[in-house]
Amino acid sequence: MAIATTINPEFYRVFSPAQVREIMAHLKRDRAIPFKFFYQGKLVEAWDALNVQQDNAPISSAKTDEAFLKRVCIHLFQTETGCDRWNLIDIGAGNPQLVRKLVGTLLENHCLNAYVALDISPDLLTLSETTLTPWFPALHWHGHLWDFERDPMPLALGDYRHTPQAAANLYLYLGGTFCNVGDRITVLRHIAAGMEPGEWLCISFSVDFRDTGPREFDPTHHISHQASQFILDSFGIHPDHAEIVGYFDPDWPGYKTDIRLHRDYDIQVDDGEGAEEAIALQAGDAINIYRFFSYTIEADTSAPQIHADFTAAGLEILSYRIEALLSRAMIVCCRTGAG
Ligand SMILES: C[S@@+](CC[C@H](N)C(=O)[O-])C[C@H]1O[C@@H](n2cnc3c(N)ncnc32)[C@H](O)[C@@H]1O
Secondary structure, three states, rough: OOOOEEEHHHHHHHHOOHHHHHHHHHHHHOEEHHHEEEEEOOHHHHHHHOOOOHHOOOHHHHHHHHHHHHHHHHHHHHHOOOOOEEEEEOOOOOHHHHHHHHHHHHHHOEEEEEEEEEEEOOHHHHHHHHHHHHHHOOOOOOEEEOOOOOOOOOOHHHHHHHOOOOOEEEEOOOOOOOHHOHHHHHHHHHHHHOOOOOEEEEEEOOOOOOOOOOHHHHHHHHHHHHHHHHHHHHHHHHHHHHEEEEEEEEEOEEEEEEEEEEOOOOOOOOOOOOOOEEEEEOOOEEEEEEEOOOEEEOOOOOHHHHHHHHHHHEEEEEEEEOOOOEEEEEEEEOOOOOO
């Protein structure tokens, strides 16, 4: 007989009724909860801790991304671009530690018009504002809620090109977030559609070199473990009735974390607006919590699929760089045909 549980109040505090409905629709249809929902509530502390850890490590993907931003900044200063003021549009902005130096340098050189954080998480927008504005009291900080997997880029971004001064948008999409989504090309299309000719998108993510042996993934110390734990707690699933499993899925291909159930559960859900339903989960079900798409890099460091995906989304790659030690791709691109 299935164990009946109700979802705990913390879950309803973290997610809006619309989000609860979206989560439950994914759970019923795909036996998955998109990772975009795991940047709210208590998990914000885990993200913050991860940032501190990356900052303190002598080598880290965040440090590689910071060096990438430095090179972009030097290029902007050295090149005749026809524009000498920028709005930094930070897509999936999160914790602003990574952009601290870039924001500071652009401000010092009087060429930052505004910093605009775009994020699905209200909690991370708050973290961005409360961290960045004390560091830079003169900064024009703006934040917009945006789900880049679902919706076109907010129209308001066009206004920053004229307010308070004329400026071009420089888009940042850093930290590997690009590979956590189900449909990467749709996300790139949403971004490309909002870009003007000549504007740049800077994007970074981790990749895998071909033929580097069997790929495994132990999530024990990965943030997806905490996200899975959050779902088990929220749904009232006993820790002995489920396990958190990390693996490489060769069919996708990429790294995944699932919750595998050992018992049947009936979860009672209340969407906060009076609609109630029960979701039946069975022993043997695997609920996908995390996914990271793995692009393959060839021995000569080319990556045909990266080029194919960006082209399909209407983006032209202007600069493509692989950092071998941390297997990180760093790309600068613009709208196709836009120069
Ligand atoms: C891994 S963090 C990266 C933060 C920062 N860019 C960095 O590199 O340190 C991912 C960020 O993207 C946001 N995010 C994830 N999915 C999103 C979506 N579908 N739409 C908008 N933002 C999303 C998260 O809330 C989070 O702030």
